[in-house]
Amino acid sequence: MSTYVLKAARRDVGRAGALRRGGFVPGIVYGGGGENVAVKMAAADVLRFFQQQGGRGILQLEIDGRPETVMVKEVQRHPVRLDVLHIDFQRVRMTEKVHASVPLRLEGEEALVKAGAVLQHALREVEVSCLPADLPSELVVDVSSLAPGASLTVGDLQAPPGVEILNDPDQVVAVAVAGRAARTAGQAAPEAGQEAGAGAAEDAGQDAGDDAGGGDA
Structure with a gap:
């Protein structure tokens, strides 16, 4: 199980664009019987999390210093740059299956x-x-x-x-x-057989021609 720690802070809802321009990634934490909490994380920390953990697994999300055990449920990315635009985190209980x-x-x-x-x-x-x-x-x-x-x-x-x-x-x-390579190997034998057959027929034709020529002589 991953014990990666990602730091976050509460944020105001509805200012996602301004947050991104300021170097943050917005997100939300939900489930587990708790309230929905809008959060923000430093874009550099999010990038490091995806580089080291692949953006998967169980992690500790420290919201203003208070740890929450969560898992990444959904990630929204920019369609061209593929930058992370938003992350949904779901709270998990260690005694319940996910x-x-x-x-x-x-x-x-x-x-x-x-x-x-x-x-x-x-x-x-x-x-x-x-x-x-x-x-x-x-x-x-x-x-x-x-x-x-x-x-x-x-x-x-x-x-x-x-x-x-x-x-x-x-x-x-x-x-x-x-x-x-496999197809070539499979085709090689028939082609070789065909060439051998053609050569035999050609030899037979030449032999027949030689015999005919000998008779004329």
Whole structure:
């Protein structure tokens, strides 16, 4: 579980644009039986949080020095610059399960390339349910044993103890597609056979011509 601490302060509602121009990111904290609290955080601190924690997991949000255990529920970004414009935080209780998105990290792709396959990603993250203390930062998936043409589904994933994956078990995570090397290798044998057959026919034709020529002589 992440114990990252992000400092925040209460803010007035309705001045988000001015806050951003002043180097802050507005946000709101809700849930957990408490009141909705509008907050602001230094943009530099928010950037550091996303660089170090990916903007995920459980963290301590210190609002004017008072800690709140929260998780990031939604992030709004600028459509072009991708700057963080607003963050929704949800309070969590350590004894109650939470629903969260967890990214997938696929390992072993090099083995597929050597086998002549290309890995196509179909799913980048999964939804899980677990206690806050059990929430993983990511799920590592080994794809090195996938054969060309085979697929990996959610049902093949191994969740850590205490973590339940909520996605449909039949949902495809990744597919090992036969690459150019595999296709070339598969085509080489028929082409070689065709060339051999053509050569044999040509030789037979030449032999027949030679025989005919010998008869004329």
